Amino acid sequence: xxxxxSLCVRCVRCVRxxxxxxxVVAVVLCLSLxxxxxxxxxxxxxxxxxxxxxxxxPCVQGPEFDCATAxxxxxxxxxxxxxxxxxxxxxxxTVPGRRVGTLFFNPGGPGGPGTVQMxxxxxxxxxxxxxRYDIVSWDPxxxxxxxxxxxxxxxxxxxxxxxxxxxxFPADAEQRATWIASYKDLGRRCQERDPQLLRHVxxxxxxxxxxxxxxxxxxxxxxxxxxxxxxxxxATYANLFPGKVRAMVLDSNVDPQAWSNHASDQEPAxxxxxxxxxxxxxxxxxxxxxxxxxxAATADCGFSAGSPKATRDKFDELMRRLREHPVSKSTYxxxxxxxxxxxxxxxxxxxxxxxxxxxxxxGRVPKSPTPLPAPPVPTPYLGVEQASAVLCxxxxxxxxxxxxxxxxxxxALRAGDAGRFWTWAAEPCATWPALAADRYRGPWNKPTxxxxxxxxxxxxxxxxxxxxxxxxxxxxxxxxxxxxGYGHTALLNPSxxxxxxxSRYLLDGTLPPAGATCRxxxxxxxxxxxxxxxxxxxxxxxGVAS
Numbered sequence: 093x094x095x096x097x098s099l100c101v102r103c104v105r106c107v108r109x110x111x112x113x114x115x116v117v118a119v120v121l122c123l124s125l126x127x128x129x130x131x132x133x134x135x136x137x138x139x140x141x142x143x144x145x146x147x148x149x150p151c152v153q154g155p156e157f158d159c160a161t162a163x164x165x166x167x168x169x170x171x172x173x174x175x176x177x178x179x180x181x182x183x184x185x186t187v188p189g190r191r192v193g194t195l196f197f198n199p200g201g202p203g204g205p206g207t208v209q210m211x212x213x214x215x216x217x218x219x220x221x222x223x224r225y226d227i228v229s230w231d232p233x234x235x236x237x238x239x240x241x242x243x244x245x246x247x248x249x250x251x252x253x254x255x256x257x258x259x260x261f262p263a264d265a266e267q268r269a270t271w272i273a274s275y276k277d278l279g280r281r282c283q284e285r286d287p288q289l290l291r292h293v294x295x296x297x298x299x300x301x302x303x304x305x306x307x308x309x310x311x312x313x314x315x316x317x318x319x320x321x322x323x324x325x326x327a328t329y330a331n332l333f334p335g336k337v338r339a340m341v342l343d344s345n346v347d348p349q350a351w352s353n354h355a356s357d358q359e360p361a362x363x364x365x366x367x368x369x370x371x372x373x374x375x376x377x378x379x380x381x382x383x384x385x386x387x388a389a390t391a392d393c394g395f396s397a398g399s400p401k402a403t404r405d406k407f408d409e410l411m412r413r414l415r416e417h418p419v420s421k422s423t424y425x426x427x428x429x430x431x432x433x434x435x436x437x438x439x440x441x442x443x444x445x446x447x448x449x450x451x452x453x454x455g456r457v458p459k460s461p462t463p464l465p466a467p468p469v470p471t472p473y474l475g476v477e478q479a480s481a482v483l484c485x486x487x488x489x490x491x492x493x494x495x496x497x498x499x500x501x502x503x504a505l506r507a508g509d510a511g512r513f514w515t516w517a518a519e520p521c522a523t524w525p526a527l528a529a530d531r532y533r534g535p536w537n538k539p540t541x542x543x544x545x546x547x548x549x550x551x552x553x554x555x556x557x558x559x560x561x562x563x564x565x566x567x568x569x570x571x572x573x574x575x576x577g578y579g580h581t582a583l584l585n586p587s588x589x590x591x592x593x594x595s596r597y598l599l600d601g602t603l604p605p606a607g608a609t610c611r612x613x614x615x616x617x618x619x620x621x622x623x624x625x626x627x628x629x630x631x632x633x634x635g636v637a638s
Contacts, residue, residue: 141165141168141171141304143304143307143308144162144163144164144178144304144305144308145162145308146160146161146162146180146308146309147160147161148160148182151181151468151469152468152469152470153466153467153468153469153470154211154467154468154469155468156183156468157181157182157183157211157468158181158182158183158184159179159180159181159182159207159468159469160179160180160182161177161178161179161180162177162178162180162230162304162305162308163175163176163177163178164176164178164233164300164301164304166288166289166292167292167529167530168297168300168301168530169529169530174288176233176238176239176289176292177238177239178230178231178232178233178238178239178301178305179207179230179231179236179237179238179469180206180207180228180229180230180305181206181207181210181211181228181229181230181468181469182226182227182228183210183211183214183222183226183227184226185222185223185224185225185226186222186223187223187224190223190224191224191225191226192224192225192599193225193226193311193315194225194226194227194228194309194311194315195221195225195226195227195228195315195316195317195598196228196229196230196302196305196306196314196315196316196317197210197213197217197227197228197229197316197317197318197322198229198232198316198317198318198319198321198322198325198326199213199229199319199320199322200318200319200320200321200322200344200581201232201235201320201321201322201479201482202232202235202295202321202478202479202482202483202486203232203234203235203474203478203479203482204232204235204320204321204322205231205235205236205237205472205474206229206230206231206232206236207229207230207231207236207237207467207468207469207472208231208236208467208469208471208472209229209467210227210229211465211467211468212464212465212467213583213584214227216583216584216586217317217583218591218592218594218595218598219591219595220595220599221317221594221595221598221599224599225315225598226309228305228309230301230305231472232293232298232301232482233292233293233297233298233301234289234293234478234481234482235474235478235482236472236473236474236478237469237472239289240472240473240478241282241286241289241290241293241475241477241478241481242285242473242475242477242478243278243281243282243285243475243477244281244475247473250473250475253274253277253278256270256274257270257271257274257275258270258271258422258425259422259425259426259429260422260424260425260426260427260428260429260430260513260516261425261428261429261500261512261513261515261516261517262425262516263415263418263422263424263425267422267425268496268497271516271519272493272519272522272523275519275520275522275523276493276523278476278477278480278520279480279520279523279524279525280525282477282480282481282525282526283525283526287525287526289481290481290485290525290526291485291526291527291528291529292528292529292530293481293482293485293528294482294485294486294528294529294530294531294532295324295325295328295482295486295531295532296328296332296528296530296531296532297528297530298325298482299325299328299329299332299333299532300332300530302314302316302325302329303329303332303333303336306336311338312336312338313335313336313337313338313541313542314329314333314336314337314338314340315338315339315340315598316329316337316339316340316341317340317341317343317594317598318340318341318342318343319343319344319581319583319584320343320344320346320554320555320580320581321346322342323342323343323344323345323346323546323555323559323563324345324346324348324351326340326342326544327342327348327536327563327566327567328348328532330538330540330544330567331532331534331535331536331537331538332532334538334539334540334541334568335540335541336541337540337541337542337544338541338542339542339545339597339598339601340540340544340545341544341545341547341594341597341598342544342545342546342547342560342563343547343581343582343583344547344548344549344552344554344555344559344560344580344581344582345546345547345548345555345559345560345562345563346368346555346559346563347367347368347558347559347562347563347566348534348536348562348563348566349534349536349562349566350364350367350368350559350562351364351368351486351487352487352488352533352534353367353487353488356488359488359490359491360488360489360490361490362490362499363489363490363496363499363514363515363517363518363519363521364483364487364488364489364518365514365515365517365518366499366503366511366514366515366518368555368556368559369556369558369559370514370553370554370555370556371503371506371507371510371511371513371514371515372506372507372556373551373552373553373554373555373556373557373558374432374435374507374510374513374514374553374554375506375507375508375510375511376551376556377435377551377552377553377578377579378407378431378432378435378508378510378553379404380551380578380616381435381442381445381578381616382400382403382404382407383400383403383404384400384615384616384617385403385442385446385617386398386399386400386401386402386403386404387399387400387617388617388618392443392617392618393442393443393446393617394443394446394447394449394450395407395446395447395449395450395453396446406453407449410449410452410453411424411427411428411509414427414452419455425513427452428509428510428512428513429513430445430448430458431445431449431509431510432510432513432514432553432554434448434461435553435578435579435580436553436554436579436580436581436584437579437580437584437585438577438578438579438585438612438614438616439585439614439616440462441461441579442578442616442617443617444459444461444462447459448461476520480520480521480524481526483518483521484520484521484524484526485524485526485527485528485531486528486531487521489518489519489521489522490522491522491523492522493519493522493523496515496516496519496522499515500512500515500516503515510553536566536567537566537567537568538568539568539569540567540568540569542569542601543569543570543571543601543603544567544569544570544571545570545571545573545593545594545597545603545604546560546563546564546567546570546571546572546573547560547572547573547575547582547590547594548560548561548563548572548573548574548575549575549577549578549579549580549581549582549585550574550575550576550577550578551577551578551579552578552579552580552581553579553580554580555580557574560572560574571603571604571606573590573593573604573608573609573610574608574609574610575587575590575609575610575611575612576609576610576611577610577611577612577615578612578615578616582610582612585612586612586613587610587611587612587613588613589610589611590610593608593610
């Protein structure tokens with residue numbers, strides 16, 4: 093989900109985006125012409141490549157975390173040339189006497205910096221996993237503190253580019269022309285600064301890095317937890333290194349066939365988010381948000397109009413107002429982007445989103461979202477080009493910028509405002525200059541050493557539940573666990589039931605029963621108590637639905 097609008101599923105809570113254009117969640121920027129796919133089936137890197145050496149030291153801003161760097165080849169298929177740096181972060185097992193190994197965590201994106209997001213997401217990991225595993229994450233190549241894609245000479249240049257680029261998505265012909273020109277200019281700048289790096293930031297490149305990191309920490313097989321785009325990275329690893337999979341949790345899944353355009357060499361008719369159904373997933377989740385808000389009192393949902401229908405009508409009227417009488421030229425596009433992103437995390441996200449919508453309804457400037465805790469490392473530069481570099485070299489999108497307006501209108505017919513947002517999220521790839529030198533396009537069903545646990549949420553605004561169904565079907569040996577809840581990732585929308593199943597699986601390989609479902613610990617907005625209803629508490633498995 094997004095990137096510059098990236099879906100490329102950048103993870104949800106992440107670093108607070110500096111601009112609405114700069115990526116929301118999760119799945120978006122790509123292109124259509126690629127070099128021949130890598131079909132390597134070798135488990136492990138070439139023998140001539142030694143595992144990187146990790147010199148762990150306490151992180152400067154968070155001593156409970158350790159930091160390190162690793163050097164890996166720019167091109168794993170030709171390792172004798174240039175190398176790149178990877179920045180890592182680690183939180184040691186909190187009960188050292190019961191430690192069982194290292195778990196690698198990827199927070200999504202593409203473009204999610206693990207050194208920033210893993211410490212923020214760490215408290216959401218199941219307690220027993222934190223007790224018994226060292227949790228390690230990293231900034232993937234091209235991102236953050238690692239050897240990064242940075243297409244501007246200084247911060248002033250980056251700020252000037254951002255100031256002239258519409259927020260969210262372009263809302264009229266003038267903004268469409270500005271948007272297309274801005275992203276074409278961004279691609280040109282990136283190509284001029286480091287064209288070699290742009291060809292080597294693919295998911296396959298990062299999967300090969302991950303195997304090097306596995307070797308560096310001394311693990312014979314990989315234990316992995318990936319969310320959002322991290323599920324596609326996990327699937328790629330599982331098929332490049334099937335014999336190295338010990339345990340793998342994939343939460344909020346990208347359909348691997350949709351990402352790779354069903355392995356077709358033809359330019360796709362639809363951009364990636366629409367192939368994935370991100371627009372429909374966002375529209376369905378938004379409908380749930382408005383329905384549940386309208387069923388709640390205004391004290392619990394500030395945007396409530398007293399009933400689900402009245403609240404949906406109120407939202408439609410607000411969007412019409414913003415389109416026809418915007419407070420500023422970017423108000424409508426920025427607001428839709430904020431809505432799509434605001435649906436990702438239910439608590440406190442939905443209540444906060446309702447408050448911002450009510451502010452707009454009253455003609456006020458919305459309050460800023462609550463800032464996230466400071467990471468244990470200085471926040472790195474995270475320009476939109478980092479997500480674009482991965483997505484646009486790894487997943488095909490229409491290459492003609494002129495077709496996106498028609499695609500937007502078609503998406504709006506099936507998914508409303510969310511369709512407009514997710515269509516334009518992929519447009520920067522239309523003029524992206526680089527193609528991945530090493531791109532994995534399948535097959536996705538290589539038998540793995542151990543089965544994979546796939547987790548999907550019923551109402552996910554970035555990676556819809558159908559993506560989890562597709563992932564479980566595509567992988568050779570996978571079990572689907574359904575979270576009957578809301579938001580992007582079960583990790584950030586907690587369910588004790590999901591956590592219990594994940595802990596059992598990660599520790600001893602026990603999979604949930606076939607067809608198992610869970611519910612979140614807390615539903616969005618307090619539901620009215622039925623007449624004669626009795627409030628109940630819950631234990632560790634209170635969220636189990638079946």
